[in-house]
Amino acid sequence: MNIKHTLSEKVTEYLLNNEGKAKISSLEIIKDDVFISLLGNNTHGNQYIPDAINKGARYIITDRKLEDNFIFNKILVVDDILTFLLSTAKIKRNIFKGKVIGITGSVGKTTLKENLKYFISQTSTVSVSIKSYNNYLGVLISLININLSSSFAIFEIGTNNFEEIKNLTSIIMPSQAIITNILPTHLENFKNTRNIAIEKSDIFNPEYNPNIELLILSQNNTDETYISDLALKENISNIITFGKINNQNYRIEKIKKIDDKTFEVLIYNNTTTYKFEINKNQLSRINNILISLIIFVYNKLDITTFISSTKNVELVEGRGLERKIFINNKIINFIDETYNASPSTMRMCIDEFSNIKTMKNQKKILILGDMKELGEGALGFHLEILEYIITLDLNNVIVCGELMKSALNKLSKKDLKIELILNEKLIIKYLKNTLNNNDILLIKGSNSSLTNKIRKILLKKGEN
Incomplete structure (x- = not known):
């Protein structure tokens, strides 16, 4: 008997049986993709349907009726796109038989996800959410795009x-x-870190997640120990902790310098010590490698493969990635930390800058932008950052943004080495006049701050 499927059934079946096909940007469409036509800030995605079709989109999904002159017979018009995506995502989640890892926390989610993807892919198949797809729409798209044959699927779970x-x-x-x-981020809504801890704890609450069997927790402050107490009350089968507070399941026993670029790390777990080497640029992100080790041990993946891979962990775009760029026909070493910023990551970045050793006639410049979404205490956090810079007696530090300006105004101007420049064009001019071949430039700030605009200008002018 020949059963005729509806277009909705065909689109759903196609998304379920294929990986990576759902796209929300027509710029990313390639042959046989499915273009999700959404309402944007200024326009509706329907405006880009002709472009998606020309690029070879197999199907289009939209919630807005099209003009009569559209004759493309593979455009699915639904009442509500998010409802359609949710239904499809839930079906795909239910039929996925691999292990699902969820990552939340105040900072470091994307970098950890990418590190886990790198390590696990050495031994198994793995699907991951792309970019920083950690909000409601991003999670739906990420679920729909997983490969059902993967052994693991990794998702970021974000919140503000x-x-x-x-x-x-x-x-x-x-x-x-x-x-x-658990660190001070998104305080405009959460007000304090205890509320952040409570919100994050929902990832292991059996009421919302009956599948939970393993929980990995950082234990470096009272909010994180509070989460551990909540987890114990929920009777989670396996709780594995790491951190500076005593009696954790995993701890970094020793970090020893081998040469200017390589460090040896010893991690202790009850009766076992794991020894491996990492590159210098991973020192500030060592917890990501530690968490990846925990995942390997828990899932009985090949530890030898893990240890042989630790030296090759790559940095992530906007999160410490180093590259050569041209500024005024000079080759500059650019360290890009512009994806986001919080008080803790800002301080780590300043430490990284402070520890950079320069050669003869080589200079280094640090540009810091505003840290956003810190609520009523935002000015105080920025003031603390500037005071920390002063204690390190750093040279060639530029700050930009209204919060940095307000914080700088509260400091004594006497012998102050921090320079305020509020315009991206003036900052670019300063860099052109100051930087020479092989100099080092590190930029850090929130994604919506001026530093991200500076990054885009610099990369547009020329990456080597």
């Missing part, structure tokens, strides 16, 4: 307001959950 973690967790239902840390 209450009840978002439980909503995303109930869709992803990770059996293995990681909380990277």
